[in-house]
Amino acid sequence: MNTELIIWSIFGLPLASFIIISLGIRGFVPNRPLLAPICSIGTSVLSFILSLYILVQYSSIDTNISSHSIINMSGLTLSFGILLNPLTVVMLVVVTVVSILVQFYSVGYMRKDPSFIRYFAYLSLFTACMLGIVISSNLIQLFIFWELVGLCSYLLIGFWHYKPSASYAAKKAFIVTRIGDIGFLIAILVVVSVQTNLENSNNILDLPNLITAISNGVFSSNQITIISLGLLAGAIGKSAQFPLHVWLPDAMEGPTPVSALIHAATMVAAGVFLIARFFPGIHSSIPDIMFLIACIGSFTALISALMALVMNDIKRILAYSTISQLGFMFAAVGFGAWGAAIFHLVTHAFFKALLFLLSGNISHGIPTHSFDLRNMGQLRTKMPFTFIAMLCGACSLAGIFPFSGFWSKDEILAEALSNQQYLIFGVLLITTFITSIYIFRIIHLAFLNPKKQMKGQQVPEKAHEANWIMNIPILLLSIAAIGIGVIINSPIDLGLINAHMFSSFIGAHVHDLNIQLMIISTIIGISGFIITFWYYNYPISIPSVLKNYLLKINNVITNKYYIDIIYEKYFMMKFIYSFLANFLHKIDEKLIDNTVNQIGATVKNSSHIIKQIQNGQMQVYAGFTSIGVLIFFVMFIIFIR
Amino acid sequence: MILGTTMDSNPVINIVFFMLSLMTIIVAFGVIRSTNIFRAALFLMCSFITIAGLLILLNAEFLAAIQIILNIGAVSVLILFSILLSKNVEKGNPSNQFKYQFLSLVVIIPIILIACISFIHTWIPDTTNSTTTIYPSSIVEMARTMLQRYVLPFEIASILLLSAMIGALSLIRKR
Amino acid sequence: MSLNSVLLLGAILFAIGLYGVMVKRNVITILMCLELMFSGVILSAVAFSRYIPIELSSESNTSFILDGQIFALFIMAVVAAETTVGVALIICVYRESKTLFSSDISNLQN
Numbered sequence: 026m027n028t029e030l031i032i033w034s035i036f037g038l039p040l041a042s043f044i045i046i047s048l049g050i051r052g053f054v055p056n057r058p059l060l061a062p063i064c065s066i067g068t069s070v071l072s073f074i075l076s077l078y079i080l081v082q083y084s085s086i087d088t089n090i091s092s093h094s095i096i097n098m099s100g101l102t103l104s105f106g107i108l109l110n111p112l113t114v115v116m117l118v119v120v121t122v123v124s125i126l127v128q129f130y131s132v133g134y135m136r137k138d139p140s141f142i143r144y145f146a147y148l149s150l151f152t153a154c155m156l157g158i159v160i161s162s163n164l165i166q167l168f169i170f171w172e173l174v175g176l177c178s179y180l181l182i183g184f185w186h187y188k189p190s191a192s193y194a195a196k197k198a199f200i201v202t203r204i205g206d207i208g209f210l211i212a213i214l215v216v217v218s219v220q221t222n223l224e225n226s227n228n229i230l231d232l233p234n235l236i237t238a239i240s241n242g243v244f245s246s247n248q249i250t251i252i253s254l255g256l257l258a259g260a261i262g263k264s265a266q267f268p269l270h271v272w273l274p275d276a277m278e279g280p281t282p283v284s285a286l287i288h289a290a291t292m293v294a295a296g297v298f299l300i301a302r303f304f305p306g307i308h309s310s311i312p313d314i315m316f317l318i319a320c321i322g323s324f325t326a327l328i329s330a331l332m333a334l335v336m337n338d339i340k341r342i343l344a345y346s347t348i349s350q351l352g353f354m355f356a357a358v359g360f361g362a363w364g365a366a367i368f369h370l371v372t373h374a375f376f377k378a379l380l381f382l383l384s385g386n387i388s389h390g391i392p393t394h395s396f397d398l399r400n401m402g403q404l405r406t407k408m409p410f411t412f413i414a415m416l417c418g419a420c421s422l423a424g425i426f427p428f429s430g431f432w433s434k435d436e437i438l439a440e441a442l443s444n445q446q447y448l449i450f451g452v453l454l455i456t457t458f459i460t461s462i463y464i465f466r467i468i469h470l471a472f473l474n475p476k477k478q479m480k481g482q483q484v485p486e487k488a489h490e491a492n493w494i495m496n497i498p499i500l501l502l503s504i505a506a507i508g509i510g511v512i513i514n515s516p517i518d519l520g521l522i523n524a525h526m527f528s529s530f531i532g533a534h535v536h537d538l539n540i541q542l543m544i545i546s547t548i549i550g551i552s553g554f555i556i557t558f559w560y561y562n563y564p565i566s567i568p569s570v571l572k573n574y575l576l577k578i579n580n581v582i583t584n585k586y587y588i589d590i591i592y593e594k595y596f597m598m599k600f601i602y603s604f605l606a607n608f609l610h611k612i613d614e615k616l617i618d619n620t621v622n623q624i625g626a627t628v629k630n631s632s633h634i635i636k637q638i639q640n641g642q643m644q645v646y647a648g649f650t651s652i653g654v655l656i657f658f659v660m661f662i663i664f665i666r
Numbered sequence: 667m668i669l670g671t672t673m674d675s676n677p678v679i680n681i682v683f684f685m686l687s688l689m690t691i692i693v694a695f696g697v698i699r700s701t702n703i704f705r706a707a708l709f710l711m712c713s714f715i716t717i718a719g720l721l722i723l724l725n726a727e728f729l730a731a732i733q734i735i736l737n738i739g740a741v742s743v744l745i746l747f748s749i750l751l752s753k754n755v756e757k758g759n760p761s762n763q764f765k766y767q768f769l770s771l772v773v774i775i776p777i778i779l780i781a782c783i784s785f786i787h788t789w790i791p792d793t794t795n796s797t798t799t800i801y802p803s804s805i806v807e808m809a810r811t812m813l814q815r816y817v818l819p820f821e822i823a824s825i826l827l828l829s830a831m832i833g834a835l836s837l838i839r840k841r
Numbered sequence: 842m843s844l845n846s847v848l849l850l851g852a853i854l855f856a857i858g859l860y861g862v863m864v865k866r867n868v869i870t871i872l873m874c875l876e877l878m879f880s881g882v883i884l885s886a887v888a889f890s891r892y893i894p895i896e897l898s899s900e901s902n903t904s905f906i907l908d909g910q911i912f913a914l915f916i917m918a919v920v921a922a923e924t925t926v927g928v929a930l931i932i933c934v935y936r937e938s939k940t941l942f943s944s945d946i947s948n949l950q951n
Contacts, residue, residue, distance in 0.1 A: 698874065837929040
């Protein structure tokens with residue numbers, strides 16, 4: 026079969042599903058809403074099968090796919106094409122798998138929503154756009170899908186647009202990611218400006234050509250810095266890294282399956298994907314920026330893990346956890362271990378999707394339908410399935426042997442050690458510890474019977490498990506959370522499974538087995554569990570001096586380090602609203618409006634004179650027509666004769 | 667000799683032409699000056715008759731016959747019929763206010779001026795002295811021209827008349 | 842009687858008709874004045890064919906193409922059609938607005 030056709034149909038099938046759902050089903054059979062999930066899940070499954078085919082046949086297919094030029098301008102060609110490499114294939118499989126499971130879960134979760142069909146249309150579009158990012162070979166093509174993913178996340182976060190908080194969160198997500206996208210756009214513009222001055226016909230907007238051009242010295246060092254900083258800014262915005270992380274926790278206003286999709290495979294993964302797509306090829310030209318990426322990643326990992334520690338909303342905790350895990354990936358790319366980063370992206374996609382779907386399960390099951398930990402407790406007996414699945418996800422996130430998160434996180438830590446990034450290694454190790462604490466805190470507060478309850482905690486009397494439609498994806502994701510790490514990338518040969526299958530497939534660096542580190546990280550993960558258990562069961566008395574101090578810290582973290590406040594109060598209100606907007610408003614009012622008004626007034630006054638003619642009297646019209654003909658006649662006599 | 671100013675040799679024809687012209691202009695003024703609309707329509711019929719006479723003078727006997735049959739016989743009857751709609755036939759033909767008259771004079775005076783100037787200084791190129799050329803019968807020539815050279819427009823004109831008739835009928839049909 | 846005198850007469854008739862079209866208030870009069878204008882044009886056309894005939898010479902005989910007269914004939918056909926439709930329109934408008942004065946029917950879209 027034609028590889029190009031297959032890849033395009035992997036991307037095109039969800040897109041077709043979006044069109045069919047939004048135009049066909051919503052337009053013609055709106056009273057049969059179950060057609061929408063059938064359509065979207067069916068196309069996703071087809072895409073998944075095709076992606077799997079590509080994955081299995083990867084060694085035998087031709088990966089050289091030429092791109093098609095869409096727009097030809099002088100010196101600048103916009104072409105659409107496919108960049109097929111192992112990274113692409115892995116992402117195709119992950120995106121399609123997670124989107125199938127999330128859509129399946131959504132059938133149960135969103136069943137009673139009046140906008141059921143619209144929801145599935147958006148999900149299909151979201152999947153299609155993410156697949157578009159993954160296959161893009163051209164920088165502008167990538168940017169188009171990049172923005173479309175942003176749009177889809179806007180639509181889905183604000184899905185319940187009648188809730189003010191949801192529309193606010195959607196707006197915030199869109200605007201904050203736009204700030205990063207400006208950097209992306211600047212990077213593209215720099216590349217375009219170089220391209221138009223270039224003599225040979227190589228289109229450096231194509232990603233492989235761009236990477237070759239950078240290493241061949243086509244760009245000056247300043248240009249390389251601007252391009253990589255711009256792309257980094259785009260990735261930071263999309264992947265919610267510091268300082269643009271503020272949108273992701275608010276994005277919890279959307280439906281829970283959407284959060285799962287955004288956090289696992291589509292939206293936030295795009296940033297890491299871009300970094301992993303672009304930076305490994307050029308890392309030797311920009312060592313400072315690579316170090317910057319590592320610093321941003323580890324710093325974000327630490328601060329967001331601390332924020333996750335103090336939140337009470339289960340989805341917010343998971344959101345901060347996502348930011349933290351993405352920080353891990355950024356850090357990994359930053360010190361050159363992009364294979365480990367992608368491996369962590371894959372395992373994270375599964376266990377984070379699992380955790381989010383489970384939070385949806387919990388909220389679905391308890392009578393208050395809230396995500397607040399204070400409304401939960403003792404759910405272990407009422408929701409045993411959810412509890413066990415949650416335990417899988419939590420162990421995976423905490424990095425406990427042999428869950429999948431352990432392998433990927435361990436790989437990142439080992440790479441940090443082997444690259445002599447001791448500071449970053451230390452930060453990430455601390456983050457692992459905090460991660461383990463906050464995720465087991467959820468388990469304690471929600472499922473176990475804590476003796477020490479939180480302030481205002483009310484244990485729900487009645488709770489029930491979700492139906493089988495919601496449980497099947499959770500079961501599959503739990504299995505993935507347990508086993509995917511060791512299956513796809515086990516550090517030693519396991520008979521059927523070769524060692525480092527994943528790393529060698531995507532062509533990344535393979536590190537040696539580091540048994541001590543594995544033991545240390547597992548101990549750290551388990552110690553988080555033990556500390557949490559001990560803290561909630563055997564409360565200790567803290568000295569009051571220390572307690573005051575801790576309360577202050579707690580206050581700072583609960584207020585999200587005042588970053589949101591600084592952004593909104595000082596930057597938005599003081600700078601943009603009061604200063605910039607006011608200034609622009611003055612210019613608009615005095616200069617532009619006034620000019621336009623004057624022109625309008627002049628036209629209006631002069632039209633007062635002209636409109637006397639247009640009085641609807643046909644004889645006047647006839648008169649003026651005759652005058653016109655006469656003028657032509659006189660001109661004919663004078664000039665032509 | 668300039669063609670345009672060539673007078674016909676026969677003085678009787680000149681006199682008849684002059685008389686008919688004068689009558690035509692007078693009845694045309696009658697159409698626009700009489701306040702009684704019925705009388706205006708009668709003036710219009712008179713102008714049709716004088717124009718038929720002028721057509722005969724111009725060797726267009728066929729057209730003159732058509733003029734009498736069509737315009738005086740049919741068009742005038744139509745107009746007289748529509749005059750029956752007027753509530754006040756006696757004062758049914760008023761003029762507009764001065765503004766319109768001024769506007770029309772702006773158009774008309776140049777037309778008359780141009781006509782007068784061209785009457786004196788004609789620019790029509792001199793051709794052979796064809797005033798003396800007598801063709802035997804204009805009807806024969808016309809039939810030949812119409813049915814050989816202009817047969818397609820002739821047919822189209824008939825379709826035009828048919829469609830005008832159908833259009834008029836469908837317009838005034840009571841709904 | 843010369844070409845120019847006939848053309849002058851046509852012009853005068855045309856001008857009178859135009860004056861009537863622009864000044865008279867009754868739409869029937871406007872229609873009649875249109876007839877006057879057409880008459881002026883017919884006279885001019887016939888005069889051209891009378892004074893500037895086109896000779897079409899062949900070996901056997903000489904024939905004339907009377908373009909002007911044909912033109913006049915077609916004008917007459919058009920005039921007839923125009924009058925028919927015009928009168929029908931007048932009747933329609935009269936049914937709607939009960940008036941024949943052009944100044945009162947300046948608002949056709951209602």
